[in-house]
Amino acid sequence: AKRLGGNQWRRYSPDMRSATVEQLHLENSLRKAIFRDEFIVHYQPKLSLASQRIVGMEALVRWQHPTLGLLHPGKFIPLAEETGLISVITERVLSQATTQLKAWTDAGLGKLHVAVNIPPQQLHKGNLLQLLEQALDDSGLSAKQLEIELTETSLMDDPDLAISLFKQIRRMGVSIALDDFGTGYSSLSHLRRFPLDILKIDQSFIRDVGTQNEDGAIVRAIITMAHELGMKVVAEGVETREHYHFLEQERCDIVQGYLISRPVTAEAMELLLREQALA
Numbered sequence: 001a002k003r004l005g006g007n008q009w010r011r012y013s014p015d016m017r018s019a020t021v022e023q024l025h026l027e028n029s030l031r032k033a034i035f036r037d038e039f040i041v042h043y044q045p046k047l048s049l050a051s052q053r054i055v056g057m058e059a060l061v062r063w064q065h066p067t068l069g070l071l072h073p074g075k076f077i078p079l080a081e082e083t084g085l086i087s088v089i090t091e092r093v094l095s096q097a098t099t100q101l102k103a104w105t106d107a108g109l110g111k112l113h114v115a116v117n118i119p120p121q122q123l124h125k126g127n128l129l130q131l132l133e134q135a136l137d138d139s140g141l142s143a144k145q146l147e148i149e150l151t152e153t154s155l156m157d158d159p160d161l162a163i164s165l166f167k168q169i170r171r172m173g174v175s176i177a178l179d180d181f182g183t184g185y186s187s188l189s190h191l192r193r194f195p196l197d198i199l200k201i202d203q204s205f206i207r208d209v210g211t212q213n214e215d216g217a218i219v220r221a222i223i224t225m226a227h228e229l230g231m232k233v234v235a236e237g238v239e240t241r242e243h244y245h246f247l248e249q250e251r252c253d254i255v256q257g258y259l260i261s262r263p264v265t266a267e268a269m270e271l272l273l274r275e276q277a278l279a
């Protein structure tokens with residue numbers, strides 16, 4: 001980035017100036033954070049509606065910033081994507097999440113799965129398969145316990161690339177989930193083309209279900225069609241008993257949201273799993 005001389009700042013509004021300075025500052029500290037390994041993974045449980053047990057979890061990255069405290073992905077993922085630093089973060093999250101789940105599996109806490117978010121850029125980098133293989137090799141986790149979450153953008157940028165890559169990933173035994181479903185442009189009929197295992201309904205559709213609202217009809221239709229296409233359905237943003245009961249009645253497979261638990265530290269997640277193992 002270009003350094004500007006003293007008066008040149010005057011051309012910018014104070015807001016713009018501080019935004020630019022903050023951006024540069026953040027980019028620098030993001031590089032340092034990678035170097036210092038300041039990223040940690042929190043986990044949010046996923047509950048099966050049939051068994052009412054935790055069957056897996058989503059890995060959600062946080063940045064333990066030395067002065068700003070715990071930063072959520074909204075604060076740094078967009079910049080990490082812009083600067084290409086995202087692939088190192090993906091690698092770290094994959095490594096932490098698979099190692100952690102392997103330890104929990106060995107401790108007898110159940111054969112659960114962990115889902116890791118994969119940004120769209122990672123598909124075009126051409127090394128996603130190797131990344132996954134590496135994480136599984138290093139951790140010793142079974143491929144069946146690993147899931148990746150991708151958004152519709154990843155599919156639609158280059159559908160043929162996505163399809164061939166997904167086939168190879170599934171052949172490894174790793175499952176593929178379509179994240180934030182309903183927020184992009186693809187239609188359900190499009191989805192037939194892609195080898196997908198799981199459909200995650202975006203939380204914006206869940207918000208008003210259970211009250212008298214057409215979102216209920218949409219969610220019902222998504223669940224039915226996903227099942228007919230052979231996919232399991234996860235509902236995100238399940239916050240209330242109304243949400244839960246509606247989804248249970250509509251035969252949604254898995255729920256995730258604040259009603260079950262917020263994303264928590266590995267220590268807190270382990271406590272939840274130990275409680276469940278005793279029950």
Ligand code: C2E
Nearest residue numbers: 060061072073074093117118119237238239256257258263
């Ligand atoms: P996402 O993949 O859609 O993850 C779900 C987000 O919804 C999480 O926010 C989670 O804390 C939040 N959430 C869960 N349950 C509820 C609920 O009941 N109500 C509401 N209102 N929100 C709920 P978080 O952790 O801030 O992550 C935001 C986004 O950042 C994620 O959205 C994902 O796109 C991205 N992200 C998170 N971790 C990673 C990562 O390791 N790599 C990449 N590339 N992106 C990540």
Ligand code: CA
Nearest residue numbers: 058117149179
């Ligand atoms: Ca996700």
Ligand code: CA
Nearest residue numbers: 179180200236
């Ligand atoms: Ca999501």
Ligand code: CA
Nearest residue numbers: 179180202203
């Ligand atoms: Ca989202």
